[in-house]
Amino acid sequence: MPEPTPDAVPPVGADGNRDLDRYAEGSLEPGLVVAQANLYVSAVESGGEGTRRVGRGLGIGAWLAIGWLAFIVIVAVLAQLGVLPLKDPNRSYVSCARRGPFSTDGTASGFLLGCDSNGRDMIARLAYGSWSSLIVATGAVLFGLVFGGTFGLIAGYFGRRTDAVITSLFNVFLAIPAVVLALALVAFLAGAAASTGRSSVDPKLILILAIGIVSIPLLGRITRASALSWSQREFVLAARAQGAKPVRIMLREVLPNVLPAMFSITLLGIAVAIVAEGTLSILGVGVRPPTPSWGNIIGLDRGRLKESPHIIFLPALMIFFTVLSLNFLGDVVRARLDVRESAV
Amino acid sequence: MAALRLIARRFLQLAVVLLLVTFFTFSLVRLLPGDPAKTIIPFGSDQQRAALAKDLGLDKPFLQQYVNYLGIPVIKSEGTTGLLQGNLGRKYSTNQPVGELIKQSLPVSIQLVIYAQLVALALAIPLGVLTAYRAGTRTDRAVNTTAFGFLALPNFVLALLLSYVIGARLKWLPTAGYEPGWLDPLFDSARTPSVEHLKYMVLPVITLAVGQVAIYMRLLRSDMIATLQENFITMAKAKGVPNRRILFRHALRPSSLTLLTVAGLNVGTLIGGAIVVEVIFGIPGMGTQIATAIAAREYVELQSYIFVLAFIFVLINFVVDFCYILLDPRIRRARADA
Numbered sequence: 001m002p003e004p005t006p007d008a009v010p011p012v013g014a015d016g017n018r019d020l021d022r023y024a025e026g027s028l029e030p031g032l033v034v035a036q037a038n039l040y041v042s043a044v045e046s047g048g049e050g051t052r053r054v055g056r057g058l059g060i061g062a063w064l065a066i067g068w069l070a071f072i073v074i075v076a077v078l079a080q081l082g083v084l085p086l087k088d089p090n091r092s093y094v095s096c097a098r099r100g101p102f103s104t105d106g107t108a109s110g111f112l113l114g115c116d117s118n119g120r121d122m123i124a125r126l127a128y129g130s131w132s133s134l135i136v137a138t139g140a141v142l143f144g145l146v147f148g149g150t151f152g153l154i155a156g157y158f159g160r161r162t163d164a165v166i167t168s169l170f171n172v173f174l175a176i177p178a179v180v181l182a183l184a185l186v187a188f189l190a191g192a193a194a195s196t197g198r199s200s201v202d203p204k205l206i207l208i209l210a211i212g213i214v215s216i217p218l219l220g221r222i223t224r225a226s227a228l229s230w231s232q233r234e235f236v237l238a239a240r241a242q243g244a245k246p247v248r249i250m251l252r253e254v255l256p257n258v259l260p261a262m263f264s265i266t267l268l269g270i271a272v273a274i275v276a277e278g279t280l281s282i283l284g285v286g287v288r289p290p291t292p293s294w295g296n297i298i299g300l301d302r303g304r305l306k307e308s309p310h311i312i313f314l315p316a317l318m319i320f321f322t323v324l325s326l327n328f329l330g331d332v333v334r335a336r337l338d339v340r341e342s343a344v
Numbered sequence: 345m346a347a348l349r350l351i352a353r354r355f356l357q358l359a360v361v362l363l364l365v366t367f368f369t370f371s372l373v374r375l376l377p378g379d380p381a382k383t384i385i386p387f388g389s390d391q392q393r394a395a396l397a398k399d400l401g402l403d404k405p406f407l408q409q410y411v412n413y414l415g416i417p418v419i420k421s422e423g424t425t426g427l428l429q430g431n432l433g434r435k436y437s438t439n440q441p442v443g444e445l446i447k448q449s450l451p452v453s454i455q456l457v458i459y460a461q462l463v464a465l466a467l468a469i470p471l472g473v474l475t476a477y478r479a480g481t482r483t484d485r486a487v488n489t490t491a492f493g494f495l496a497l498p499n500f501v502l503a504l505l506l507s508y509v510i511g512a513r514l515k516w517l518p519t520a521g522y523e524p525g526w527l528d529p530l531f532d533s534a535r536t537p538s539v540e541h542l543k544y545m546v547l548p549v550i551t552l553a554v555g556q557v558a559i560y561m562r563l564l565r566s567d568m569i570a571t572l573q574e575n576f577i578t579m580a581k582a583k584g585v586p587n588r589r590i591l592f593r594h595a596l597r598p599s600s601l602t603l604l605t606v607a608g609l610n611v612g613t614l615i616g617g618a619i620v621v622e623v624i625f626g627i628p629g630m631g632t633q634i635a636t637a638i639a640a641r642e643y644v645e646l647q648s649y650i651f652v653l654a655f656i657f658v659l660i661n662f663v664v665d666f667c668y669i670l671l672d673p674r675i676r677r678a679r680a681d682a
Contacts, residue, residue, distance in 0.1 A: 168357075172364040175654045177616020180634060184646055187638050188372050275498040279620050282500050283635050298500070302624070305504060306512040313508075316501040324496035 062332050065325035072322060076130035089124040090290045096121070100310040116311045117301045125292040126318060132293035133319075136207050137273035141219075141266055143212030148220030149262055155220075156227025156258075157250050167224070170217035178214050182276060185210035186285045203288040211276050215269060219262070226261040230254050260337040267330035271323040278319055294318050354665050358658045365654040366427065369647045370410055392436050396644075399434065432648040437640055442648045445633055450652070451527040453622070453629035457614045458527075459545055460552035461607060467557045472564025472603075473591050479569055491558035499617060503551045503624040510547060517546055520626035548625045552618060556610065560603055567599040574598075601668075608664040612657030 058066075078084045093115060099105045100114015100122060107114055113122040155166035173181065189206045230236065231254055239249045274294075280286040281295030282302065289296055294315040301311040381393040381402060397403070401412050401421060411419050415426020425431040432442040475484045511519030523540040571577065572595055580590050619631030626632075630649065637645045 168361065168364075171361050172368060175361050175365050175657050176650055177613050177653055177657070179616045179619055180650060180653055183619075183634065183638050184369070184372070184650060187641065187643070187646065191641060191643070271496075278498055279500060282620055283623060284639055298504070302504070305508050309508055312504055316504065319498060320496055320501060323498070324493065327492070327496055 058332065061328060065328045068321055068325045069329070072130050072318070073134065075127050076134050079124075079127040080131045084127065086124040086127055087121040089120060089128045089292055091121075092119040093121070094119050098304060098308045098311075100308060102308075102310050102313075104307045113314055114308070114310050116297065117304050117308065122310070122314055125297055126294070126314060129292035129294045129297055129315065130318065132204060132287045132291055133274055133277055133295065133322075136204055136211065136277050136287065136293070137270045139204075139208035140211035140215060140273045140276075141269040143208060144215030144219045144269065145262060145266060147212075148216040148218070149223045149258075151216070152220040152223025152225075153227045153250055153255060153258065156224040157231045157246065157254055159228065159231070163224070163228075166220075170220055173214070173217045178218075179276070179279060182210050182214045182280060183283065183285065185213055186280060190285070204291075207277060207280065207287065211273050211280075214276070215273065219265060219269060222265050223258055223262055226258045227254055230257045264330055264334040264337055267326045267333060271326035271330070274319060274323060274326075351666060354662060358662050362654060362658050366414060366651055367410065369650050370413055373643050373647060374406060374409065396436060427651065432651070433644040435637075435642055435645045437642065442645050445645070446630070446648070446652055449628060449630045449633045452522070452525075452627060453615050453618055453631060454611075455525050455527040456545065456548060456552065456618055456622070456627065456629060457611055459549045460556065460614060460618075461611065463549055463553040464556035464560055465607060467553070468560035468564060468603075469596070469600075471557070472561045472568060473596065475561065476565045476568030476572065476599075477587075477591060479565070487561070491561060494554050495558045497554070499551055499555060500620045500624060502554060503548070503621050506547045506551060507624065518544055519547070520624075522627045544625075544627070548618075548621050548627060551621050551625075552614060555617075556607075556614075560607060563606060564599060564603045567602055568595060571595045571599040605664055605668065608660055608667075609657075611660055612653065615653060615656065 075084070079086060093108075093111070096108040096111050096115035097119035098115070098117050099108045100111065101107060111121055111123075113126070115121055116125065151166050151170075155163040176184075186206060189209055190203070193201045193206065236249060236253050239253050244252075277286055277293060278295035278298065281293060281299040284299065286295045286299060287293035289300060297315040298312050301308070305312050381397045401409055401424060404412070404421065408421065411426075412421050412424045413426050414420075415424070415428040415431065417428070420426060430443060432446065434441055435445065471487055475487050478484045507519045510516050522544050523538050525541040525545070577590060577595060580594050585594070615630060618629065619634055621627075622629045622631035623635050630653075634646065634649050636642075637649065
């Protein structure tokens, strides 16, 4: 039987025994934790852990991931600014409708990636769609980080009653499956906007709010766990002994140390949020057409899967590469930060 | 005795979570600005609205409405029924009781999730054991890289991919539809199981299982690596026990605690995750019902679905906890001391 290499030491959260010890101390709620963190942890755990060491440059995989993300972001921003020589994403070219690579009707000249069922240029729709997908996902995660982070920090720093109350509030939201909660929030928020006559509210904002609210307890728990351990360090005690106020200690002493954990989870969170937008779009409550997003391009033409698969699989590929890149980078960041933390 | 107190405390905690969930969904509907009857059924007739106002007791104060919704005996308004009496409200567009709809759709979803779990575990356990045994080798890295790739594949992309390649191109399996399975008759006598059932389930089950395999495999791998360093494994090796027996008989059981916990708790989450899969493959489960309810803005119906899902989640949580406490004496003792 081979000796397990030091590389194979499992990351926090994947380590069953460490969980058990924490459980015994009473700091770990049974079961719940594992399931809740699932969404993020699953992504975290998936990496080839520990294969990267300090001092080495980023691997080719990381550079590919960075390259792809940079490409997507630049395309999205330039398309939105109207700098790119793209066709109008909402203009229909009848001769091109449903045609494209792999389509049973063949391709149309002048449209490299073909058109959707309404004859709208796929390249233009994908480029403009990148903007919607990225802005919704990033906005939602930032929202979740600000609120989840604040709650997590407070719970982790004060502990005791405060911690118990905030943690059980998180648990309430975690008892509802994430997709269902997001669906319900979109429906309620859209209903609220409609019934107060504010139907002009950007539907993207509603999505950002809905996905953001769902991510609060998930991001909050991670912040809380990190804040909890940092708050017990000597320098926090020293600050308190010098008479610093809790807010100051939290912002000046605890937060800077918690930030790395929050940052590594941000990349994974954005990946999850992109998938969430796609899922909601398929269910008909994503970014509202005619504005394209990767998700709603798929959602609108799902019925054309057989004759014009390019309409579905081109945006699907965009989602796949983006999520893969984000997961990969998130993993790299996490691996590097873990090393730094253990060196303290 | 101590274990009993522990269980009682967990039960209370979970009951509180459930209560707060109902309060949250209830408040969401009531706190929408404007006339609730109009918001709840925007496309309904005046008659339907009047029925709704009567059902919900909209003329009563907020807290009394909530009490009625829960159906707490003694303090609820006379002649009303709530959740405790099994009243899950009505779908206002068709006037069907939501309880009936759940009876028909929930078994379909649970069945799908059970299949997916079994397939996922059947694949993940051997893979987890293999990668732990060969930790750090090329096999380990190959399996991990593949799993990493699959994790980046959203459910709906995989569903559409399978449905295109295996359904539309190769024509091996149907791409949409449903035939009753073994769980359906338990709830709804109108359906009888058939062999066709399995054909319709293959693609959705694969879709749901693939994402789980990667997660379960990684969990088992890390626990297994820790277990393989224990003294009793060295002992077994010294005695000359064959590797296969050490892995599956000696090491697997103590390593599977985390895996089983996650797998158990995942059932609730998977029912939620199954929504998009059900919609894509046209399976008449809870997911399809939820999607329809959202599209039709059936808030009361939606409220009940959320309640049922949260209830399942909390129930499974409790059972898993219970098993945990029974299985691991360390937890029992530590908690009793606290």
